Amino acid sequence: MIIRVNNLVKRYGDLVALDHLSLEVKEGEIFGLLGPNGSGKTTVINCILSLLKYDKGEIEIFDQPMAPDAYDIKRDIGIIMQNVAVFEELTVYENIDYFCGLYVPDKAKRKKLVEDAIDFVGLNDFRKFYPKKLSGGLLRRLNIACGIAHRPKLIILDEPTVAVDPQSRNNILEGIVRLNREGATIVYTSHYMEEVEQICTRIMILDKGRMIADGSKEELKAMITLGEKITVETFSLREEQLSALKKLPNIVSAEYRDHLLVVKSGKGQNNLEAILDFLKRNQITFGKIYSELPTLNDVFLEITGKQLRD
Amino acid sequence: MFQHLFTARLKCLTRDRQMMFWTLLFPLLLATFFNMAFSNLNNTEAFHPIDIAVVDNDRYRQNKDFHSVLEEVSQGEDRIFNLTKTDGEKAEKLLDDGKIKAYVTVGTEIGMTVRESGLSQNIVRAFLNSYSQTSSAVASIVRENPASVRNGLIEAVSDRGEYTREVSGSSAEPNNVLNYFYSLIAMSCLYGGFWGLKEVTDIQADLSQRAARVNVAPVHKLKIFLYNMCAAILLHFSEMLVLLAYLYFGLKIDFGSKTLFVLLTTFAGSVLGVSFGAFVSALVKKGEGVKVAVLLAVSMAGSFLAGMMSEEMKYIVAQNVPVLSYLNPVNLLTDALYSLYYYDIMTRYGWNMAAVCAFALLFCLGSYFMIRRQKYASL
Numbered sequence: 001m002i003i004r005v006n007n008l009v010k011r012y013g014d015l016v017a018l019d020h021l022s023l024e025v026k027e028g029e030i031f032g033l034l035g036p037n038g039s040g041k042t043t044v045i046n047c048i049l050s051l052l053k054y055d056k057g058e059i060e061i062f063d064q065p066m067a068p069d070a071y072d073i074k075r076d077i078g079i080i081m082q083n084v085a086v087f088e089e090l091t092v093y094e095n096i097d098y099f100c101g102l103y104v105p106d107k108a109k110r111k112k113l114v115e116d117a118i119d120f121v122g123l124n125d126f127r128k129f130y131p132k133k134l135s136g137g138l139l140r141r142l143n144i145a146c147g148i149a150h151r152p153k154l155i156i157l158d159e160p161t162v163a164v165d166p167q168s169r170n171n172i173l174e175g176i177v178r179l180n181r182e183g184a185t186i187v188y189t190s191h192y193m194e195e196v197e198q199i200c201t202r203i204m205i206l207d208k209g210r211m212i213a214d215g216s217k218e219e220l221k222a223m224i225t226l227g228e229k230i231t232v233e234t235f236s237l238r239e240e241q242l243s244a245l246k247k248l249p250n251i252v253s254a255e256y257r258d259h260l261l262v263v264k265s266g267k268g269q270n271n272l273e274a275i276l277d278f279l280k281r282n283q284i285t286f287g288k289i290y291s292e293l294p295t296l297n298d299v300f301l302e303i304t305g306k307q308l309r310d
Numbered sequence: 311m312f313q314h315l316f317t318a319r320l321k322c323l324t325r326d327r328q329m330m331f332w333t334l335l336f337p338l339l340l341a342t343f344f345n346m347a348f349s350n351l352n353n354t355e356a357f358h359p360i361d362i363a364v365v366d367n368d369r370y371r372q373n374k375d376f377h378s379v380l381e382e383v384s385q386g387e388d389r390i391f392n393l394t395k396t397d398g399e400k401a402e403k404l405l406d407d408g409k410i411k412a413y414v415t416v417g418t419e420i421g422m423t424v425r426e427s428g429l430s431q432n433i434v435r436a437f438l439n440s441y442s443q444t445s446s447a448v449a450s451i452v453r454e455n456p457a458s459v460r461n462g463l464i465e466a467v468s469d470r471g472e473y474t475r476e477v478s479g480s481s482a483e484p485n486n487v488l489n490y491f492y493s494l495i496a497m498s499c500l501y502g503g504f505w506g507l508k509e510v511t512d513i514q515a516d517l518s519q520r521a522a523r524v525n526v527a528p529v530h531k532l533k534i535f536l537y538n539m540c541a542a543i544l545l546h547f548s549e550m551l552v553l554l555a556y557l558y559f560g561l562k563i564d565f566g567s568k569t570l571f572v573l574l575t576t577f578a579g580s581v582l583g584v585s586f587g588a589f590v591s592a593l594v595k596k597g598e599g600v601k602v603a604v605l606l607a608v609s610m611a612g613s614f615l616a617g618m619m620s621e622e623m624k625y626i627v628a629q630n631v632p633v634l635s636y637l638n639p640v641n642l643l644t645d646a647l648y649s650l651y652y653y654d655i656m657t658r659y660g661w662n663m664a665a666v667c668a669f670a671l672l673f674c675l676g677s678y679f680m681i682r683r684q685k686y687a688s689l
Contacts, residue, residue, distance in 0.1 A: 014686060046689055049526045051515050068685055071528035079526050085519035089325035094318065101314040102527035146523070172441045213454075 001063060002027050002154055002185045003048060008045055008057030010209070017043045018054070019209040025187055030180050032200030033189040034296060040209035041189040045158050048187075049079060061083075061154065071131060075103055078152035082159045083141045086131050091126040093118065096145050103150035117149035121175065137168025144172065155179060156187045161195060173199050179197045187290060193296040205300060212303050217296065224302040226252060227267035230275055232286035234261050241282055250276055261286075311529070312537055319541035329504050334549040338556055344494060345493040345561045348487045359384075360430045361517045362645065363404055363413040367393040379415070379441060387680040390437065414438065475682045482566060486621050488651060489644065491563050493618035496643035498553055499579030500609040504544035506587025507601055509535065510677065514592070515687045532682060537586065547580040567650035571659070575650065578666050579643045587671035590681035614639035642666050 003025040010018040018040050020051045025031045046052040048059055050068045059066045061073045073171050086095045098113045104110045118124055121141040131139060140160060148155060157176065161169045177199055180186050190196050194205055197217050205213040207219070227250075237256045245263070247256045250271055254265040263270040272291055279286050300306075324330065370377060384393035393399075394410065401413035411430040415421045420438055424431045451458050451481045515522040525531055554576060557563040565572045573586065587605055594601045615638050617624030624644070628635050635641050646662035649654060653659070 046522075051522060051525055051686060051689060053687055068525075069530070074526060074528040077526065079523060081519045083519045087322050087520065089322040090318065094321065097315075099523065099527070101311070101318070102524065102529050105311050105314070107314075110417040110593060196586045 001025070001157075002061065003031075003187065004058075004063075005044070005048065008044065008047060008054055008059065010040075010047060010052065010054040017209050018047070018057075021209060021211055021220050023204055023211065023214070025185060025188075026202075028180070028183075028186050030082045030176065030186040030188060030201055032196040032203040033187065033206060034191070034193060034196045034203055034300075035206035036191055039191075040208040041191075041206055042158055043209070044190060044206075045156055045187070049077070051158070055084075062221070071074045075150075076153040078150065078155040079149040080147040080155070080157040082162060082281055084131070084139045086129050086139075086142055086146055088291050091128050091130055092123050092145075095131070095142060096149050099146040103152075106297040113119050113151065117145040120148070120178075121145040121170070132136035136163060137165055137171070140164050140168060140172060141288055144175065148184075151184075153184060154187070155184045158189050159191070160188075161190065161192065169195070172253045193300075197296055203296070203305070205296070207300075207304050213299060220296060221294050224294060224299050226265050226298050226302060227265050228271060228292070229292045229298075230263045230265065230272055231290040231292075232261040232263070232275065232279070233259060233289070234279070235259055235287075235300060237261060241284065242284075245275070245278055248278060250274075313539040315534060316541050319538045320545060321547050323508070323541060324506060326508070326663075332549065333498070333504055333546060333551065337494060337501070337549075337553050341491065341553065341557055341561060342495055343515045344490050348490055357430065359389050360412075360433060361392045361394070361410045362434055363394040363396050363401040363410045365398045365401055365413060365415045367398070367416065372418050373420075373443060375418060376420060376441060383437070384531065386544065390433070393433050480571050480654055482564075482652050484652065488564065489617050489621050489624065489648060491557055491561075492614045492647040492651075493613055493640060493644040495550070495553065495557070495576065496579060496616060496640040496648060497609055497618060498550060499576065499583040499643055500586060500605075500612060500640055502542070502546035502550075502580050502583025503587025503590065503605045503609065504602070505546055506539070506584040506589070506677075507591040507598075507605060508587075509538045509542050509584075510591035510681060511598060512679060513538065516689050517591075522689065532678070539588070542584050545579055546584055547577055550576045550580055565647070568650045568671040571650050573648065575643065575646050575663065575666075578663060578670065582639055582643070582666055582670040582673070585670050585677065588677040589673040589680075592677045609640070612638045616641035617643045618644075636665055639666065642669070 001024055003023070005021060007024045008018050008021045009016070021040070022030075023044075033044065035041050043052065043100060046062070047054045047057075048066065048220075050059075050066050050070070062076065062268070063069075064070065064073055066073060078260050089096065089115065090098060093114065097110065097118050100114055100117070104113060118127055121144055123138065123141055124147060126134060126138060131142065142159060144157075147157075155176075161172055164172065168296060173195060176186055188196065188200060202216055203214070203220060204211055209283075210248050213223060215223075242254060244255050245251065245261075250266045250268045254261065254263045256262075263271075265275075265277055272289070276286075278288075349593050349620050364380060380391075380393065384391045385391060395403065396404065396413075398415065399411070401415075401423075404410045405413055405425055411428070412422050412424045412434045414434075414597055415423065420442060422431075422438055424434075426544060472571075511517045511521065513524065513531055514523040524534060551573075554565075554572070558565060586608075590605050590608070591601050613619070615623060615634060624635075624641065627638075627641070635645075642662045642665050646659050646666065649659040649662060650654075
């Protein structure tokens with residue numbers, strides 16, 4: 001086991017930030033911690049890294065208890081902070097070299113690792129640039145390079161794509177998958193469900209410091225009753241027709257607003273066919289039709305009763 | 311590891327332009343301004359001969375004794391007066407034009423005319439009084455005992471022998487201007503606190519994300535802090551050497567003959583300043599702006615009380631609140647430097663340095679106890 005957190009409790013005064021949280025991360029996983037802002041994602045990361053005191057619980061990394069002076073464990077961990085954590089006075093190369101040097105004292109060995117990290121994040125053309133001359137996306141890449149240059153076995157990324165443009169975001173996500181393919185175990189926190197769905201092999205959803213769901217994205221979606229969401233563009237739908245539609249088998253809910261009929265159906269087959277058949281029978285004209293599978297937001301909504309980004 | 315962290319830290323510090331300005335250029339600029347402002351201060355305090363006139367009439371010419379005495383004190387480098395002989399009308403005009411402070415008229419009595427009162431006029435009056443009293447005493451004695459002239463009366467009266475002996479504690483001349491420059495050096499030492507402040511900010515995970523990243527590395531944070539402090543002290547001491555060189559070679563400020571001790575004092579001041587900044591940063595649990603404000607307030611208040619803005623303040627504090635003199639690091643350093651310049655014996659310097667070292671030790675230990683924790687209650 002790469003990380004084992006057992007029954008972790010962290011309080012800030014009266015506020016319970018982590019409420020008896022347990023989690024396990026296995027070797028080779030991309031483990032996603034998903035939750036809205038304030039759900040406890042960063043707090044659990046800081047506890048795992050032994051930066052934060054906690055009130056109760058145990059944390060093991062590489063099957064050994066984690067502590068501030070557990071240097072053998074720390075040597076194999078790479079951290080990418082939520083905010084860019086580099087020195088403004090050092091160039092791109094010097095920043096990566098500095099942080100790598102905290103893990104790898106040998107100068108010759110370090111030089112190769114730094115070059116590899118620069119290649120990996122694509123900052124070759126910017127190696128002599130100071131951070132203030134870099135764009136937001138390039139800065140994030142530098143932030144990542146500083147965390148991975150020493151080739152850690154466990155890489156923790158705490159919301160690395162906040163305030164990053166879509167192109168850089170894709171670049172970062174592809175890089176994370178590549179790191180995983182090269183053997184690193186990844187812990188990835190985010191409140192962007194699309195990112196977590198895209199790259200994570202296992203996802204834990206947090207809310208108010210508690211784990212509310214855990215599994216692969218398919219397993220999470222299987223936990224809820226929603227099967228699919230069907231949206232139909234239609235120009236006239238009377239109230240009694242909407243009521244009759246809601247009584248069709250396997251329909252969870254139906255709403256009509258701004259010429260759009262949105263129907264949520266439970267798991268099962270032929271939901272779309274049944275709805276179209278109803279519209280034809282009632283001579284209701286319709287235009288475009290969309291069908292969507294449930295998202296992690298739907299999972300969060302069904303379990304907590306609120307949107308993930310509330 | 312030491313070389314890697316130390317050189318990287320030196321790069322970080324030397325490339326911080328804002329801090330380099332405050333810790334290096336600002337003291338140099340201030341020293342230049344001080345030099346411009348105080349260069350004539352010693353000259354104004356030195357004694358300058360007083361411009362007077364004497365009405366050159368028959369009575370004056372006949373009064374051989376007064377004539378010769380006045381001529382004598384108006385000659386040579388140590389003269390008291392710049393004497394102009396003229397007639398009464400011209401003397402009046404010279405006085406009106408402010409070209410002389412007073413003019414002397416010899417009649418039945420010796421008189422003095424002035425337009426205003428002041429130190430110069432008092433000196434002229436004291437001289438004339440002294441002459442009148444002495445000549446009157448001689449006249450009385452000769453009247454009573456004419457033989458006394460033969461027995462050396464005139465020589466005895468003329469002899470201005472001193473009956474007290476002046477013993478100086480120093481071979482150096484007192485120099486009030488030096489205190490301004492020494493307090494500037496002391497203030498610059500305290501400005502090393504900016505570097506100390508930065509060091510704590512960059513090692514405390516609850517103060518910066520950079521520090522959090524350093525804290526998760528497999529190196530003891532106090533080891534990194536120690537290496538970083540070494541870089542900060544080396545840089546700040548180098549800045550202080552530049553300042554000393556500028557003061558000594560550029561502005562010709564006198565530091566006395568104990569050069570090695572001046573360097574030692576400056577080094578101790580650097581350590582004190584950097585450790586003071588680290589202590590303030592660890593102690594004040596507010597934003598960086600508040601920490602800088604505290605540092606500046608203490609440095610400036612300390613400099614003021616040590617006499618950097620007005621030299622009298624140093625003596626006011628010493629007379630009225632002496633304990634403050636020993637609690638003010640700027641004053642301790644200023645006094646240590648002045649002791650090196652002025653006193654031949656090292657007792658006073660020793661006490662000052664002991665207090666400086668005690669403060670540096672206190673700040674180092676205080677900082678250590680505050681930042682030694684490795685886990686934080688909140689980030």
